[in-house]
């Protein structure tokens with residue numbers, strides 16, 4: 516497990532590492548940069564760099580956390596990557612099922628594989644399932660997520676690279692929005708953010724504004740409408756986590 520600066524979670528847990536790019540949102544993949552850096556530093560877990568790698572040992576980690584946590588699963592990979600055997604995904608789910616005191620947030624761009632497997636997985640209330648959407652071309656991912664058996668469903672619209680005018684929020688619980696940061700960020704437009712925000716308000720969907728992004732994300736910050744938006748779904752599992760905070 517690792518502490519993280521990602522605003523909408525508390526810890527990261529990576530039972531697999533490595534991935535490969537599937538769409539525009541992957542262009543400046545943070546996980547790839549980090550994996551290569553950690554490989555160069557000689558970390559055993561990253562000896563394969565950004566090659567897809569399974570980590571059996573990591574399956575034990577959630578059993579060691581003393582208090583309830585909010586956990587981003589596979590910040591350094593994609594749990595529904597085509598090279599991850601279904602049996603391994605089932606084992607990751609078994610760990611999450613065994614640990615209802617923690618909230619596990621899974622995010623994928625491979626909504627087709629998620630959809631293929633979803634009926635065979637045990638969606639306990641502590642598993643939140645999300646898809647990343649960077650532009651309208653990828654809205655198919657939301658349509659497949661909507662049809663899954665996951666109890667809490669969310670979208671990460673980061674890096675937001677275009678308007679999502681046709682976004683349908685039916686059966687979606689939470690939306691995270693953020694602009695790209697880094698050395699050559701692709702620009703976000705205010706009107707894209709406001710459009711998603713208005714859709715969330717209308718549909719009563721929780722809204723989390725992560726950042727405007729840019730080359731200096733600290734400077735551009737995360738203020739929208741004169742305030743920050745840190746909303747999260749209220750689920751039985753999250754209530755349990757918050758009681759001990």
Ligand code: SF4
Pocket residue numbers: 534535536537538540541544545546547591592593624
């Ligand atoms: S799917 Fe995610 S982890 Fe994989 S390359 Fe794209 S951004 Fe990186």
